[in-house]
Amino acid sequence: MAKQVAIDGKGVHYTPLNQRIRKAVEDGADEIVVSNVLGQRFIGDGLRGNVTVRIYGVPGGDLAIFMSGPTVIVHGNAEHAPGNTMDAGKLIIHGNAGDAVAHSMRGGKVFVRGDIGYRGGIHMKQYETQCPILVVGGSAQTFLGEYMAGGLLIVLGLNGPIKAREIGSGIHGGEIIIRGDVDAACLATGATQVPFTDEDRARIAPVIREYAGDFGLDPEPLVSADYTRIIPASARPFVGKYTWE
Amino acid sequence: MTIGSLPPRYRISIDPVRCMECERCIENCSYGVFRRDGERILVNSRNCTACHRCIACCPRDAISLEEHPCDYRSHPLWTREAREAIYNQARTGRIILAGMGNALDYPVIFDRLVLDACQVTNPSLDPLREPIELLTHIGKKPARLDLRRREGGDVELGTSLTPNLRVETPIMIGHMSYGAISLNAQVAMARAAKETGTFMGTGEGGLHSAIYPYQDRMIVQVASGRFGVNIDYLERGAAIEIKIGQGAKPGIGGHLPGEKVCTEISRTRMIPEGSDAISPAPHHDIYSIEDLAQLVRALKEATEWKKPVFVKIAAVHNVAAIAAGIARSPADAVVVDGFRGGTGAAPRVFRDHVGIPIEAAVSSVDAKLRDQGIRNEISVIASGGIRGSADVAKAIALGADAVYIGTAALVAMGCRVCGNCYRGLCPWGIATQHPDLVERLNPDTASEQVANLIRAWTLELAELLGAAGINSIESMRGNRDRLRGYMLDESLMQVLDVKQVGA
Numbered sequence: 132m133a134k135q136v137a138i139d140g141k142g143v144h145y146t147p148l149n150q151r152i153r154k155a156v157e158d159g160a161d162e163i164v165v166s167n168v169l170g171q172r173f174i175g176d177g178l179r180g181n182v183t184v185r186i187y188g189v190p191g192g193d194l195a196i197f198m199s200g201p202t203v204i205v206h207g208n209a210e211h212a213p214g215n216t217m218d219a220g221k222l223i224i225h226g227n228a229g230d231a232v233a234h235s236m237r238g239g240k241v242f243v244r245g246d247i248g249y250r251g252g253i254h255m256k257q258y259e260t261q262c263p264i265l266v267v268g269g270s271a272q273t274f275l276g277e278y279m280a281g282g283l284l285i286v287l288g289l290n291g292p293i294k295a296r297e298i299g300s301g302i303h304g305g306e307i308i309i310r311g312d313v314d315a316a317c318l319a320t321g322a323t324q325v326p327f328t329d330e331d332r333a334r335i336a337p338v339i340r341e342y343a344g345d346f347g348l349d350p351e352p353l354v355s356a357d358y359t360r361i362i363p364a365s366a367r368p369f370v371g372k373y374t375w376e
Numbered sequence: 377m378t379i380g381s382l383p384p385r386y387r388i389s390i391d392p393v394r395c396m397e398c399e400r401c402i403e404n405c406s407y408g409v410f411r412r413d414g415e416r417i418l419v420n421s422r423n424c425t426a427c428h429r430c431i432a433c434c435p436r437d438a439i440s441l442e443e444h445p446c447d448y449r450s451h452p453l454w455t456r457e458a459r460e461a462i463y464n465q466a467r468t469g470r471i472i473l474a475g476m477g478n479a480l481d482y483p484v485i486f487d488r489l490v491l492d493a494c495q496v497t498n499p500s501l502d503p504l505r506e507p508i509e510l511l512t513h514i515g516k517k518p519a520r521l522d523l524r525r526r527e528g529g530d531v532e533l534g535t536s537l538t539p540n541l542r543v544e545t546p547i548m549i550g551h552m553s554y555g556a557i558s559l560n561a562q563v564a565m566a567r568a569a570k571e572t573g574t575f576m577g578t579g580e581g582g583l584h585s586a587i588y589p590y591q592d593r594m595i596v597q598v599a600s601g602r603f604g605v606n607i608d609y610l611e612r613g614a615a616i617e618i619k620i621g622q623g624a625k626p627g628i629g630g631h632l633p634g635e636k637v638c639t640e641i642s643r644t645r646m647i648p649e650g651s652d653a654i655s656p657a658p659h660h661d662i663y664s665i666e667d668l669a670q671l672v673r674a675l676k677e678a679t680e681w682k683k684p685v686f687v688k689i690a691a692v693h694n695v696a697a698i699a700a701g702i703a704r705s706p707a708d709a710v711v712v713d714g715f716r717g718g719t720g721a722a723p724r725v726f727r728d729h730v731g732i733p734i735e736a737a738v739s740s741v742d743a744k745l746r747d748q749g750i751r752n753e754i755s756v757i758a759s760g761g762i763r764g765s766a767d768v769a770k771a772i773a774l775g776a777d778a779v780y781i782g783t784a785a786l787v788a789m790g791c792r793v794c795g796n797c798y799r800g801l802c803p804w805g806i807a808t809q810h811p812d813l814v815e816r817l818n819p820d821t822a823s824e825q826v827a828n829l830i831r832a833w834t835l836e837l838a839e840l841l842g843a844a845g846i847n848s849i850e851s852m853r854g855n856r857d858r859l860r861g862y863m864l865d866e867s868l869m870q871v872l873d874v875k876q877v878g879a
Contacts, residue, residue: 149677172670177607177678192670193661197607197678212661215674218606231661235602237646253660254601258646278656281648301656304648366651367634374470375798376461376724 133161140188141167149176156180156201170210175203192229195222198239211248214241217263223345227269236263236282240338243267244346246290250274255305257281266342271295276361277319280304285335285342287353298322299361303368307361308335310353323364331360379463386424387445390417394438401430401439406801406813421445427794429803461724474724475807476795477624477716477761477783485735485864486767490877492858493843501842508838509848512778514615515540515684515708517752538708541615541684543778544573545834546849547768549826550711550759550780551597551617551688553581555632555641555653556720556797557786558814561806564822565785566590571823572830575614577780580630580655582644583609595686598675600629601655603645607678615708616675617686618668620659623717623734623760625726626690629655636800638809665698669705676706684708691715691737691760692730696744702754703745709755711780712737716761718783720807721798734760735774739872742775742854751854765836774872775854788829789822 136155140148148171155163160182168174168188175184177197184203186194192211195203199218208226214233220240227245235254238261246269253274255263263282269290274297276284281304286293288310299307299322308327315324336354343350388409390401397417402410407423410430430439448456457479464472494500501508515538522534549569554562556579563586569576570593577595578587582604587594596613598605610616621627632641632653642649662668672685687702688711689695699710714734719727738758745751758771759780768779787793790804797807805817837849846852860877861869869876 146677146681150680173674173677176674177610179607193674196674197605197610199607215661216602216605234661235605237602237606250660254656256647258642258648261646277660278654280651280654301654303654304651366648369631369652369654370633372471373473373723374464374468376464376472376474376795 134159135162135164136160138163138165139167140165140169140171143171145171145173145191149173149178152178152184156182168207172210175201189226195220198222208245209243214239214265217241218261225346230272232267233263233265233284236265237261238263240264240266240341242342242345243269245269247271250277251295252276252279252282252284252307254278254280255282255284257305264338266338268342268346273297274300274319276302276305276307276322278302279307279363283335283338284308285338286310287342299363301368302361302363303366304363309359309361310356311359312357313359313361318361321364321368322361325360325362327358327360331358379466382460382463383444383446383448384421384424385444386426387421387442388419388424388430389440389442390419391438391440392416394436396436396438398435400433400435404429404433404803406803406808406810407796425794425796425799426792427796427803428792432790472724473721473798474727474795475719475721475797475799476793477718478728479724479795480728482733484761485733485868485872486761486763486770488862488864489735489770489859489872489874490862491766491769491773491840491844492860494845498845500845501847503835503838503842506842506847508841508846509850510545510834510837510841512543512546512849513540514543514686514755514757514777516706516754519752539682539684540708541575543575545830545837546772546776546778547830547833547837548574548595548757548778548780549576549785550713550782551577551579551595551619552782552786553579553597554584554587554644555579555581555636555809557807558802558805558809558817559584559586559640560814560817560819561786561789561822562587563590564789564817564819565826566593567819567823568785568826568830569593571827572834574830577617578604578613580604580619580645581641582646583612584640584644588612598671599655600657600659601647601653603647603653603655606646610675610679610683613683615684615686616679617688617711618659618671618675618707619688620662620668621688621690621692621713622719622722623690623713623715623731624719625722626692626715626731627657628723628726629657631655636809641809665701665705668702669707672705672707686711686757688713690717690730691732691734693732695732695737696740699741699754699756700744700748700750703748703750704753707754709757709777710741711757711759712741712776713780714738714758714760717759718786719797734758734762734771736868736871738771738776739774739856743873746854765833765840768833769837769840769852770859772849772852773855773859777853784829785826788825789817 170191172191175195194213196215202221209228211229212231230248249272275295297319300319580599591612599619686709715731755777758776802808
């Protein structure tokens, strides 16, 4: 039988809160429910294991930073840089999230139901078998996918057209896939738009289905929708800028 | 023809009487200066970088090297470097990258400072018979201690202490990444750090598994690209360092060119193979001093507050105020990297023109922290152009707790400071990833040489302290009375807070 642990986060500083979460994981919890969360930063910081952590309330910045394995589900909004430098695991946010979502993320998945702030997916990177995935249900702000060095970033634009400008500034790896058309003027230096093919659709379909499943959405209209695919113009964006002494 | 060929920088000549045509020069020169033509060895001096590998390998001292054999008309303003930069940029329209540290002829403040010694009235100490304490603790120190006497007479410490790094000598090895330097070079220095009881930095290159045996001596770096950073990496290090800036290129990020990102480097840095490894100029989760404090806390929280966290900044105009801001976060040490700090590659204009000297920076940081009553909150590590034990002693007297060395450790392994690190062809096996070149650097010998250097400087430091009648490095720290300025102007002496010679 799955072992559940309940933690009341009311008025608890982040360090003892994380200590209790770590202890529960150590003691073999399968699911940890943290209630009354109000602005505590670093929840799940560097956390390992196969546990699921359910958060009720609004966690503070750097949620699941350096996390490696667990699933964190937020029933509320998240602040600055959730999924920062995350290595593995899954972060599901049933609200909006702040700036620098999935900053430097290297593996695992971050699913946001609502909108995200500026610099979403900045410097996400992949190597060998590690490939991070960020899916945003709503809109994303400017500098989306800046300096991206790998991974998959999908924006579904379920709340209306995407607001981002300067998309993929300095991108040198990975791909940004946005539902609907994107004005070419919104692409930054280093990013280029290419046709969205049937192979691309087949590749993202399982991700879209998983996302829709997590949020109770009908996946098929999303799977069959039109998308814009944005990729790096080069894996060496700065090669033409320098000369040697 | 508009610009044409520039005069060669160096001329290599082989004395035919001494040369025995053993071809060691041909085998050793990775830049292709030498080739055999029938009974002779021919030379193409234009390929020479003055790395001295051929000279070091020639069994008969047959090779000689001349710098600037054919110079331009001399002119104090239009130097050779100024003219050649223009020719280069007129041809390419690009930013010039260069290796090693600041190459402009700024005065060296260390060389305008002299140390003190005892005579007659206050006897000097002999390190042979008197212990001279060089042990240094890097990290926060409590502002006050809560001591209570138990009934049995024992004293109990009520203050909870922050973990510190215990360093046997105030000489640490700074951050040089795997990628910028070879794995053999990194292993050699890590082994030397372990042998001499000091620590060394990983740079932003991740922690290769070959370094794991020395991980308790490694300071793992977290820079803006977050290369190689995961929870295992953070837990392996003895301490963690957030790199905000670097003395050789303040204000900008770093690019490791894609051709250097081979399989091993890709795995260690956790980045895609063959892509440029780009560290952005700022950390994109740090846009303010409060955000910096947040990353310090995030790193401490990830490692359950067991590891010291350092913050490295380049020495820039407002370095003192910035360091004071860092001291008010939970950071344990601030590393101040002066404008002479080394690098594998940096835009020449930054390397030579941005930032301030370490001597002035460390002194003003120390003064600001003391003014604000928070000097105990943070250790100060000085780096950027430390060439010998005298520089170490002077940096400490100006207010540093310890120093980082970089180029000096490379020189101990054979580096000749030729400044061509960025080309990846280092014939000494240091700044290269070519397996046949890397193999030339024997980690056993090289680590012994780096350890010897640290031991030698440590012995000299003990002698300098003893001569000054000081038996502990702590009494030297910030002790400007043991320094005098020689041929320094008054305003600079005010910044350094030192008196002039004779005063």
